[in-house]
Amino acid sequence: MAEMKILTKYIDDPRSNELEFYESVHGYDGMKKALQMAPEEIVDVVKKSGLRGRGGAGFPTGLKWSFIPKDIPKPKYLICNADEGEPGTFKDRKLIENLPHQIIEGMIIGAKAIGANKGFFYIRGEFNKGIDSMQKAIDEAYAKGYLGKNIQGSGFDFDLVLYAGAGAYICGEETALINSLEGRRGHPRLKPPFPAVSGLYRCPTVVNNVETFSTVPHIIDKGADWYSKIGTEKSPGTRLFSVSGHVKRPGVYEIPLGTPLMDLINDLCGGMLDDMPLKAVIPGGSSVPILTAEECKTANMDFESMAAHKTMLGSGAVIVIGEGTDLVETTYRFARFYAHESCGQCTPCREGTHWVRDLLHKIREGEGTSADLDLILSLSRNMEGGTTICPLSDACVGAVRPTILKFKHEFEARLKDKSAQQPAGTGV
Amino acid sequence: MSYRFSPESESRLNKLLEMFPDKRSVILPGLYLLQKELGYVDREGMEALAEKIGSPISLAQIYGVATFYTLYNKKPVGKFHIQICGTSSCYMRGNDKLEKHLCSKLGIETGGTTPDKKFTLEEVECLGACGYAPMVQINETYYENLTFEKMDQILKDLN
Numbered sequence: 277m278a279e280m281k282i283l284t285k286y287i288d289d290p291r292s293n294e295l296e297f298y299e300s301v302h303g304y305d306g307m308k309k310a311l312q313m314a315p316e317e318i319v320d321v322v323k324k325s326g327l328r329g330r331g332g333a334g335f336p337t338g339l340k341w342s343f344i345p346k347d348i349p350k351p352k353y354l355i356c357n358a359d360e361g362e363p364g365t366f367k368d369r370k371l372i373e374n375l376p377h378q379i380i381e382g383m384i385i386g387a388k389a390i391g392a393n394k395g396f397f398y399i400r401g402e403f404n405k406g407i408d409s410m411q412k413a414i415d416e417a418y419a420k421g422y423l424g425k426n427i428q429g430s431g432f433d434f435d436l437v438l439y440a441g442a443g444a445y446i447c448g449e450e451t452a453l454i455n456s457l458e459g460r461r462g463h464p465r466l467k468p469p470f471p472a473v474s475g476l477y478r479c480p481t482v483v484n485n486v487e488t489f490s491t492v493p494h495i496i497d498k499g500a501d502w503y504s505k506i507g508t509e510k511s512p513g514t515r516l517f518s519v520s521g522h523v524k525r526p527g528v529y530e531i532p533l534g535t536p537l538m539d540l541i542n543d544l545c546g547g548m549l550d551d552m553p554l555k556a557v558i559p560g561g562s563s564v565p566i567l568t569a570e571e572c573k574t575a576n577m578d579f580e581s582m583a584a585h586k587t588m589l590g591s592g593a594v595i596v597i598g599e600g601t602d603l604v605e606t607t608y609r610f611a612r613f614y615a616h617e618s619c620g621q622c623t624p625c626r627e628g629t630h631w632v633r634d635l636l637h638k639i640r641e642g643e644g645t646s647a648d649l650d651l652i653l654s655l656s657r658n659m660e661g662g663t664t665i666c667p668l669s670d671a672c673v674g675a676v677r678p679t680i681l682k683f684k685h686e687f688e689a690r691l692k693d694k695s696a697q698q699p700a701g702t703g704v
Numbered sequence: 705m706s707y708r709f710s711p712e713s714e715s716r717l718n719k720l721l722e723m724f725p726d727k728r729s730v731i732l733p734g735l736y737l738l739q740k741e742l743g744y745v746d747r748e749g750m751e752a753l754a755e756k757i758g759s760p761i762s763l764a765q766i767y768g769v770a771t772f773y774t775l776y777n778k779k780p781v782g783k784f785h786i787q788i789c790g791t792s793s794c795y796m797r798g799n800d801k802l803e804k805h806l807c808s809k810l811g812i813e814t815g816g817t818t819p820d821k822k823f824t825l826e827e828v829e830c831l832g833a834c835g836y837a838p839m840v841q842i843n844e845t846y847y848e849n850l851t852f853e854k855m856d857q858i859l860k861d862l863n
Contacts, residue, residue: 351725363791363830394725401736401775402831404844437723442732442773445829459731459761461772477725520793520834527835562792593834595793606792613791613829619772 277535277543280506280514283490284530287374293409295416298377304422306493310385311430313496318389322492324500326512331357331448331485332561332591334579337492343472344390344480353481354387354395355457356489358410359441359448361400363562363613364593367516368486370528372399372406375490376413380436382489384422385496387434390482394435398453401440411438445617449666450483451475452619463619464666487516487592507533511578515592522549522598533578537567540577541596552598556683560590562610563671565678566597587678604690607679608636614672625669628659632676639687642694649687653677707752713737717756727757731769735776744777745770774828782817782824784862787841790827793834802838803827805852809859822863 281287291297298304310318323338344352356379360368371379383395397414399407414436417423425433444462446452451465454476475481491513495503504512511533517540520526524546531540537559541547548554554569559577565587567575575585582589597606615629635652638644656677659669680687709717716737720730734757738749747763750770754763770776777785788794788803803825807813810823817824833839836848840855847858 360832361830364793364834366832366834366836369832400832401773402841405846439729440733440736441775442736443775444773456732457729458726459728459769461769518835520837521796526837595796595834597796601796606795609790609792609795616829 277531277539279530279544280532281530282494282506282514283371283375283378283487283516284528287370292374293376293413295377295413295420298375302497303377304381304493306495306497307381307384307422308428310388310496311428311432313388315389315391318385318496321500322389322495325495325503326500326510327488327491327495327503328511328579329485330487330491330515330592332362334589337484337488340472340484341386341389341482343470344482345473346391348480350479351394351477352390352392353476353479354383354390354392355450355453355476355481355483356383356395356397356486357448357450357453357483358397358399358403358406358486359445359453360403360486360591361445361448362591362593363610364520364558364595365518365561365591366520367518367528367592369403369406371486371490371516372403373409376410377417378490378493379410379486380413380417380422382492383436384427384434385492386482386484386489388432390480392482393433395437396457396476397436397438398447398457399438399440401442407438407440414438444619445613446619446666446668449668452666453483454481461619463621464668466665508578508580510580511589515577515589517577517592517594519545519594519596521594521596522552522601523547523596524549531577534581535577537572537575537577537594540594541572545596548596548598550598552600554596555599555601556597556603556679558593558595558597560588561593562595562613563667563674564588564590565674566682568682603679603683603686604636604640607676608633608640610675611636611672614668614675618668618672622664622669624659624663625672628655628669629672631655632659632672636676639690642690642692644691646688646691649680649684649691652680706755707746707748709737709752709756710741713741714756721757728761728765730757731761731766732773735766735770735773739776744780780821782821784823784842786823786825787828787831788814788825789829789831789833789837789839789841791830791834793830794837794839797837799838802840802850802852802855805855806840809856823859 286292319341327337328334441447447456447462449464452462456462471481507513514530529544557567611633615633618625618629620626635648656673660673734753750766839848
């Protein structure tokens, strides 16, 4: 199989980040079209396309835009969430570094649709190359009159400001991101009120992912019907998947939703590294339930198939795990990540993530008992399902419990015998 | 003596103060400017930032923000700050072996700084480069798909 490149068609061109090149391949055509459309018309096209947010939750984009109240005197804000940081996920970084104008174009269209005159590009602070690339593109867009006052003589104004985060994964959650942009600790806010009603500076706000904005210009340019015919009925379009772990060619791949998982691994990624047997796959970032090799055979990369396999497409991060990988160690490291990144507001998360990490550390060291394993399973039930303000606690459970349940023998073997530890895998 | 921002940072801060509807938003970029100048954020610098932003922003609020985010160093680091990603995708591609190799080459434990203050080595959580593992970030640059040989060459070049 081959990739279906819509967003990433020109990503490998050395000039892909330059305005002149982007315009030469029909860049900003979608924006020019949108500037002549009524805001409701733009929202309708995006709604009809069936585009679902590419950040992780998969919420319909057009619907999200339609929640912005129309007749209130407060300013409206548009934010691009470029705070990518879930283990396994590295797709947005490619778009930011190589195709910044595509994101800016998507943001201008989004701004017109919701009536925002100011937008923020919230980028993770470690992405220095991306920060430079995006700032350069913003400056180019201002110089060309694509940003600022009266864009292309349309009467529409839109200013875009780049804002760098500072190393907190939780700021990828939209309300924590808003708090961070307001110069506060990245603590998620209780919802409601939702950002569409009371977001940045207590004004109506829309937050969308980098990949979502990158998709919008193509939908406006080529139409909702064209887009909705790609992929599956409930999961239209293409999606970027970042594949890491034990494959021959890890990287970012754009494929239609609904593509079989094994085609992605075997065809595009060149199969398993060193031809080792497949042990498991985490299909949507570290927070989603793991699939066994057997389950992978029937899994397709779309929202419905993943739900049928009791997992999720999440952030589009496919972590491929080869036979011989120590799942006790990888699970401990995921738990350590969530414990480190918990903002500390809610007790089930603050205490739970640290507790799970400590118990896994004990088991990893061969000093655990079956009571410790039972305790993880038991306490994880108090960490999920709405007991906390945001889903970070649920994410920790998703990274830990299904792995313990599906690979229990591996954890049990380690309970009193550290020598059951398996090698780290291949690399270096 | 209180801290003084460089004229360049001062002018950047003035621009930032105009950019946001609420000047509190300047705290994060302000801390970043401070770190660029000092290599870390300290009390005197944070006091100067609080003064620059002005009422009602206090030192306590800036300190509370600085301690929340890991990107701000709260104490001095070496000239080259090596951050090795320790999350599972990197682990699956041998980050633990690379970390041991770095410790042995630099003669320090993870978390330490070489006696000549040249290198600080830290293990950090996901840096968003999972497909190009193992990797390290040194100051503002990502080094990916590393091998022992590549790592040795990078250290040699930095020296």
